[in-house]
Amino acid sequence: GAGVSQSPRYKVTKRGQDVALRCDPISGHVSLYWYRQALGQGPEFLTYFNYEAQQDKSGLPNDRFSAERPEGSISTLTIQRTEQRDSAMYRCASSPRQAYGEQYFGPGTRLTVT
Amino acid sequence: GENVEQHPSTLSVQEGDSAVIKCTYSDSASNYFPWYKQELGKRPQLIIDIRSNVGEKKDQRIAVTLNKTAKHFSLHITETQPEDSAVYFCAASIRGFPVFGNEKLTFGTGTRLTIIP
Numbered sequence: 001g002a003g004v005s006q007s008p009r010y011k012v013t014k015r016g017q018d019v020a021l022r023c024d025p026i027s028g029h030v031s032l033y034w035y036r037q038a039l040g041q042g043p044e045f046l047t048y049f050n051y052e053a054q055q056d057k058s059g060l061p062n063d064r065f066s067a068e069r070p071e072g073s074i075s076t077l078t079i080q081r082t083e084q085r086d087s088a089m090y091r092c093a094s095s096p097r098q099a100y101g102e103q104y105f106g107p108g109t110r111l112t113v114t
Numbered sequence: 115g116e117n118v119e120q121h122p123s124t125l126s127v128q129e130g131d132s133a134v135i136k137c138t139y140s141d142s143a144s145n146y147f148p149w150y151k152q153e154l155g156k157r158p159q160l161i162i163d164i165r166s167n168v169g170e171k172k173d174q175r176i177a178v179t180l181n182k183t184a185k186h187f188s189l190h191i192t193e194t195q196p197e198d199s200a201v202y203f204c205a206a207s208i209r210g211f212p213v214f215g216n217e218k219l220t221f222g223t224g225t226r227l228t229i230i231p
């Protein structure tokens with residue numbers, strides 16, 4: 001079946017603008033995770049959801065970052081008032097059920113803030 | 115929080131030889147240890163994982179070992195092939211029951227594996 005999808009795949013925005021990144025998990029997957037991956041580094045946890053409930057947002061860098069998953073499927077990561085340091089690859093991953101372990105990653109959104 | 119260290123950062127191996135990548139973790143509560151392979155420009159792909167009630171797991175040419183006492187785990191690739199060239203990441207998490215809500219993966223810094231034909 002279809003894997004995790006993300007849109008847009010590339011986003012260039014000017015400093016100070018807001019951006020919204022979308023993640024569409026594998027159909028039926030309960031858990032959804034957001035990570036940020038710098039070039040040459042491993043993914044770094046941002047936040048995650050079980051169904052529509054945000055379980056852990058300890059990795060969000062500051063209050064400009066927020067995420068939601070209102071119907072327990074598609075999720076949006078929003079960055080307000082973007083800064084150059086926000087430039088990175090943003091990846092989401094999904095897992096079939098709570099506490100399952102295995103996470104399947106999407107292709108990512110490459111965000112560039114100019 | 116959890117800290118995962120990974121070594122070496124780069125590894126070159128002659129085709130057909132074996133490759134070993136090692137990781138250590140800090141949180142004794144961690145109980146799930148996946149390995150991801152990431153080719154250039156692609157998404158990380160889960161290749162094998164191990165849970166803390168198992169000491170070793172094998173899948174064809176790939177095996178993972180876990181030493182809970184020493185808090186380290188390793189990836190072993192035998193009979194390496196050119197398509198094994200990629201960056202490999204280890205990770206650790208606390209998987210679920212009875213403590214839900216701690217399932218984030220903490221990743222190592224990656225190992226760039228190059229297979230020399």
